[in-house]
Amino acid sequence: MDALREIVPAVAARLPRLTLGEWPTPLEPLPGQEGVWVKREDLSSPHYGGNKVRCLEPVLGALRAAGQERACATGAYGSNQALAHVVHGQRHGFTCGALLFPQPPSPSAAANLRALVGLGPRLHLTRSILGFPWEYLRLRRAGVAVVPPGAATPAGALGHLAAALEVALAVDAGQAPAFRHVVLPVGSTCTTAGLMLGFALAAARGLGPPPRLLAVRVTPWPVTAPWRIRRLARRAAALLASLGGPAVDPLPVRVTGDFLGRGYGHATEAGRAAKARFAALGGPGLDTTYSAKAAACLLACPLDGPTLFWSTKSRALPPPGDATALPARVQAWLAEGEG
Ligand SMILES: Cc1ncc(COP(=O)(O)O)c(C=O)c1O
Numbered sequence: 001m002d003a004l005r006e007i008v009p010a011v012a013a014r015l016p017r018l019t020l021g022e023w024p025t026p027l028e029p030l031p032g033q034e035g036v037w038v039k040r041e042d043l044s045s046p047h048y049g050g051n052k053v054r055c056l057e058p059v060l061g062a063l064r065a066a067g068q069e070r071a072c073a074t075g076a077y078g079s080n081q082a083l084a085h086v087v088h089g090q091r092h093g094f095t096c097g098a099l100l101f102p103q104p105p106s107p108s109a110a111a112n113l114r115a116l117v118g119l120g121p122r123l124h125l126t127r128s129i130l131g132f133p134w135e136y137l138r139l140r141r142a143g144v145a146v147v148p149p150g151a152a153t154p155a156g157a158l159g160h161l162a163a164a165l166e167v168a169l170a171v172d173a174g175q176a177p178a179f180r181h182v183v184l185p186v187g188s189t190c191t192t193a194g195l196m197l198g199f200a201l202a203a204a205r206g207l208g209p210p211p212r213l214l215a216v217r218v219t220p221w222p223v224t225a226p227w228r229i230r231r232l233a234r235r236a237a238a239l240l241a242s243l244g245g246p247a248v249d250p251l252p253v254r255v256t257g258d259f260l261g262r263g264y265g266h267a268t269e270a271g272r273a274a275k276a277r278f279a280a281l282g283g284p285g286l287d288t289t290y291s292a293k294a295a296a297c298l299l300a301c302p303l304d305g306p307t308l309f310w311s312t313k314s315r316a317l318p319p320p321g322d323a324t325a326l327p328a329r330v331q332a333w334l335a336e337g338e339g
Helices: 003-007 009-014 052-065 080-091 107-119 131-141 154-172 190-204 226-242 269-281 291-300 328-338
Strands: 027-029 036-040 070-076 095-101 122-125 181-186 212-217 253-256 307-311
Touching: 003 009, 003 154, 027 154, 052 080, 052 154, 052 190, 070 080, 070 131, 080 095, 080 107, 095 107, 095 131, 107 328, 154 190, 154 226, 181 190, 181 291, 190 212, 190 226, 212 291, 226 253, 269 291, 291 307
Parallel strands: 036 307, 070 095, 095 122, 181 212, 181 307, 212 253
Antiparallel strands: 027 036
């Protein structure tokens, strides 16, 4: 099902996209948690899923439309975005690279980097975050199409807009209750910006009252400053209108930093407890960098009325590759994450 085509066919016809995921992703109750439902973005693809598949559809679609054959992903060593980019980019004939900067070690970050190595993209592994902008510019100057971290672009946000439309259509069809709240992690801001616009568009098309969005910081201010999130949502709204869609004001969003802990990639006690609780309930698997922090918020904050948890961490994972050719410092990082 293509929710974009159902609600805004003119936009669907004009927005270059590749189909990477299996849509719609399931929408189901979280067992044992009265009133809590889950949008299973973790199941968006059997090859590698998660929320990032959404924004990659228009982002890789635009590169294909521009005739690009090489596409370089960017992010942290354990980036889901970079892994999704390489998995799906390669499946669609791109020659992929990945420019990555260090992050705190963790089991899921290490597993991602091992899986990435197995796919054989050209890797640029900087020694620190400070080296990242230089390498980014160098690659761009060399003519490589470099996708920004999180694929956080207006086109990328329109990929997530489609997910909000899927939820609104399911609610309208009586398959789920009208949600009062949506809780999700916010990292690069792309997903949140897309949902702010998507739920506003759904409401403008008569698909129920919009939910309140609660975005749980997994990266610090200013990356997740509300003004940055709003700016991306407004740019996505302008793109939507330029493609023949209606003029829509994105919804407001509440942003909380209470579950971030020491910062990006640092696991928190509350996150670990939420991960264990979800496992005990039979809910989706969580990772300590992103989804567990949002789940910790969901479990801690009393939210009145039906609440939708946005499950973003892919359940599928490609097999690990041989990492012995990586620099010693990166092998040490892998071992620490796995230890
Ligand atoms: C598993 C997971 N959840 C949430 C996010 C945050 O989404 P966004 O970057 O669109 O804010 C990411 C970003 O990479 C992610 O990988």
